[in-house]
């Protein structure tokens with residue numbers, strides 16, 4: 192199929208602290224990124240993951256079947272909740288072609304509050320804020 196590039200963007204609430212001690216919080220995030228990079232590379236899925244203590248936001252892009260299968264697995268993960276799709280559908284080009292899973296991190300000096308506000312709004316009104324979340328992630332991506 193000529194255009195089989197599919198994209199899902201979702202936001203969720205970070206529940207890692209409810210299932211582990213804060214000392215293992217960073218280790219959990221590291222293990223999520225590592226599993227993502229290994230698994231996603233093997234099925235041609237790329238994307239980016241943004242997180243802080245309260246929220247996650249993730250972009251998954253690639254052929255539709257592996258994107259959906261990966262997202263179904265992620266949805267069942269108890270390390271987050273209120274998983275809310277803010278954008279999904281076919282796309283013209285990948286936004287994160289270089290990364291099996293980029294870590295989208297705030298540049299120094301960038302207001303953490305602004306990021307929280309965007310993600311909070313996206314959870315409340317997913318259909319109106321999908322584009323903002325995607326733009327935020329593209330803005331923040333750094334190679335980790």
Ligand SMILES: Cc1cc2nc3c(=O)[nH]c(=O)nc-3n(C[C@H](O)[C@H](O)[C@H](O)COP(=O)(O)O)c2cc1C
Pocket residue numbers: 223226227228230231240247249261264265266267268270271292
């Ligand atoms: C916020 C979040 C994002 C995740 N993103 C991915 C991902 O992009 N790819 C992936 O394979 N697993 C991802 N995971 C982990 C999966 O839920 C699951 O634990 C993992 O795929 C299992 O991999 P394994 O069978 O190789 O251990 C994510 C988990 C969370 C909580």
